[in-house]
Structure formats: structure tokens, C-alpha cells
Amino acid sequence: MRKVDLKTGKTExxxxxxxxLFAIEPLFAGMPMVDYAVWGLIVLCIVLLIVSLARNLAKDARGFLSRYTSRSVFSVVDIVISIIGVAVSYAVESNLNAFWIFILVLTVISYFLPTPKGAKTE
Incomplete structure (x- = not known):
């Protein structure tokens, strides 16, 4: 599992x-101003994610896939966030139960898959 520093791990x-934010958003559905703020932050994260991925692809096209297929500390964090998403969706009876279970299964499977030979695992 490789360590994440702020310069190279922005996308993660x-x-x-x-x-x-997407996992805890259903908790704020009853409070319109907070709900709008959370959705604004979600949109901001999407824009930053797209910009960061585009910059990383333009900077290093060869190492792009190996950088995002290697495991990092955030692999475990994403599993925990997926569990939070499942719990919140069941608690507020959201329609996203199947989505969060799917994301949880994907993150657990990706965690246990072997890393490619070219990926850095420091």
C-alpha cells in the first residue's frame, strides 16, 4: 500500500x-440550505476531479493508469465511506441502497485485486 502525499494524491x-459528501447527503434532505450547500460541494468536487484527472493525463499519459490502479491509504477510506453510505441509505430509507452496496462490493474487490506489475507500491 503506497502512501499518499498532497501533491500526487489530490485526485484520490x-x-x-x-x-x-454523496454518502451523507440524504441526512440533510430536510434542511434546504444545508442540502444546497452539500450539493454545491459535490459539484465542486466533480469539477475539481475532472480538472485534476485532465492535468494528470496531460502531464504523464504513460503512468496515468498505473497511478490509479495501485492501492493507497484511500482504498480503505473508500470502503469505510461506502459502509457509511449503506448505513445512511438504510437509516433514511433512501432509494440508493443498491447503489451503495454495488460501490461497496466494487471497492472491496478492487482492494483485494493484485496490483499490476508496473504500479508503484511503496
Whole structure:
């Protein structure tokens, strides 16, 4: 599992924040101003994620896939966030139960898959 620093791990950090905001958003559905703020932050994360992915692709096209297929600390964080998403969707009886279970299964499977030979695992 490789360590994440702020310069190279921006995309992973932004994705985890996006996932967390999307997981806890149903809790704020009854408070319109807070709900709008959370949705604004979700949109901001999506824009930052797209910009960060585009910059990383333009900077290093060869190492792009190996950078995002290697495991990092945020692999475990994403699993925990997915569990939070499942719990919140069941607690507020949201229609996203199947979505969060699917995301949880994907993150667990991706965590246990072996890393490619070209990926850095420091």
C-alpha cells in the first residue's frame, strides 16, 4: 500500500471527499440550505476531479493508469465511506441502497485485486 502525499494524491482525496459528501447527503434532505450547500460541494468536487484527472493525463499519459490502479491509504477510506453510505441509505430509507452496496462490493474487490506489475507500491 503506497502512501499518499498532497501533491500526487489530490485526485484520490477529492474522490474520497466526493464519496463522503454523496454518502451523507440524504441526512440533510430536510434542511434546504444545508442540502444546497452539500450539493454545491459535490459539484465542486466533480469539477475539481475532472480538472485534476485532465492535468494528470496531460502531464504523464504513460503512468496515468498505473497511478490509479495501485492501492493507497484511500482504498480503505473508500470502503469505510461506502459502509457509511449503506448505513445512511438504510437509516433514511433512501432509494440508493443498491447503489451503495454495488460501490461497496466494487471497492472491496478492487482492494483485494493484485496490483499490476508496473504500479508503484511503496
Amino acid at each position: 482525496i477529492i474522490f474520497s471527499v466526493f464519496l463522503l
